[in-house]
Amino acid sequence: MSDLLLPTQIDLLHVSAVILLIATFGIVVRRGFSDWLHAYRYQTIILAGIVALIGFITSIWELYIVSALTLGIKAIIIPKVLFYVTKKLDSPIKLEMNPYVSLRISVIASALLVAMSYFMALQLPISSDETISVFLPVSFSLFFIGLFIIISRRKALSQIVGLLTIENGLFLFAVVVTHGFSLIIEIGLMADILVGVIVSSILLFRMSKTFDSIDIENLESLRDD
């Protein structure tokens, strides 16, 4: 990427990065299962847009295909699968009633994680250009917030959403730093994620059948004592 970017392009980069972060916070601040899935869908749609934008800037045509794949698999199919699962779950209340960390503190913690990501991105020995300096901290934020969602929530579904957020962060990181892997690997990764979502949906069904809830508090019987 040798030539300088146009000011509008730089604006676009910044705006899309901000929207991406807002969508991610949407998962943190909401309680309802379907709210998370909506937030995840927005997050992924913006991600696909960012990939296409980077494809336009770098004029690497493969990135357009990757963007389309992201839109198709991660923004349409995966939320559909998970919406179907939440609809079929036995438990009548589809809310995260009392997470391990309250929502108010979660928001503060996530904000701190974002700050930490910006700090970390400065420490990395990666040569910086405009796209990298904008998106590298955002991709770390997605990763850490995803991790935080996994450990701070009680419902198994939110852990799946956390995993997917981590994966989105990784994906953004890969696209920004290396301008994407080769197409075959991207397709393999998408297939892995899709299968992973299906496998975890099966597990969710089993869990709600066996324990009558998808609360992970039930999952603490195997231990050495």
Add this chain to the structure above:
Amino acid sequence: MFATIFSSVESMLVVSLLLTPVVSGLLITLLKRKRIIETTTVISSLLILTQGLFLLPYILEKKTISIFDGTFYLDSLSAIMIITISLVGFLASLYSVNYMGRQYDKLIVDGKKLVRYYQGFNMFLFTMLLVPVSNNLGIMWIAIEATTLVSVLLIMLYTKQGSIEASWKYLLIATVGLSLALFGIIFFYYANSVYDNSFDSTHGMDWTNMVENAPHFDPNLVKFAFIFILVGFGTKAGLAPMHTWLPDAHSEAPSPISALLSGVLLNCAFYGLLRFHIISSHSIGPEFSNTLLIVLGIISLGIAAASIYFQKDVKRMLAFSSIEHMGLISVSVGFGIFLGIYGALLHVINHAVVKSLLFFSSGSISQKYQTKSIADTSGIIKTMPITGFMFLIGGLAIIGMPPFNIFMSEFLMLSSGFSSENFLVSALVILFLVVIFASFGKHLLHMVFGNPKSEMKKEDLGKLSILPMIILVSIIFIMGIYVPEPLQTLIEDATKIILVGGINS
């Protein structure tokens, strides 16, 4: 593309090696009859084993095989993995016929689940075989993640509370861990792309390409990346303190699958780690990664020793013993001298053989005693003489008694520790091994020679459950006395690859 498949015998062998489990999985989906799917799986895994063995002379002679423009790349290190996977895979399929047959008779699994089991079994073999043959590190990562997904389905087969809990933990922890590894891979890829401006994205991720360019990587970036890789693949390889999913997953799975998980899958993840260890050593010298490997290995040994001492469940004890042995392998690779790495690679094979024997026999034992508790399982030698004898041999071998195979490799590893002047580390290893020797030995003697709690019919569980164990025991005896010539050369070549990173050496 098709021309290259048929261009040489070895490329045909590699392709058919990968296709065999896929075809057999499809056949199982279509045929569905119990007898037929059992035979299909046994035949396909036997085919995989023979193809793996046929590949051996080619690798011994040519050292490396590269197909499809370098997409698949096999060297001695991959060959060791392929042999281990296919050997344990074949024996596990043989054992499955008896074990899953009994579960079927006891109505624990129905016909539908049996079909799913054998489908999963074949796909599991396929994903594991894909790991050592892929040269592209991205594809290797995809294969390792795919092993997680397939094995989660196999672990939750019984859909008991315990197995659901175990598979959920396993899915979460392994996936998060592997995503860290992917971070590391991207860092290495970035380091490669910074050096090599002319790279094209297809080959920039190839292991061969990276090893070649490694001396020019940014050292800080490599250190950063290797830590990610170590934590990521270390999680999947069962290195402590990222091992927490392992005892649950390995103890809740059906026994043949436990054997595959413990004996083979851990090695596959460790293989991924080794590949990056080679790149990192080539780039910034071996000290950095060696130290990290030793530290994690020692922690694993310590945690395993404490957990085995207090253990009440047979299969959990075996799972912790796997953590111990992965730790041992990691420490020994970390010593960084020829003898240590040779011993570690030999130990990879030895551990796979012994651990499968233990899981097979403990599977039969828990089917007979209806419990996995150590306290309630006693006097195996009186109730099921042959299986009890096998279990005894396996137990004695795993704690490192001569004249069995593990004694050989442990001896090599320890003496390499002393000759590389890592005295403190070696002393710690010996201490932990002694603790494990005593506590595992105590549990073992109680289980084998104690008095049976209730009257039980003196009977082993079927020829097909005994046969794979007899094969394993004979391998244990043979490998305890001497390592066959071709295998020796293979391990020596692989050791050289780790030591000098040689692609062409």
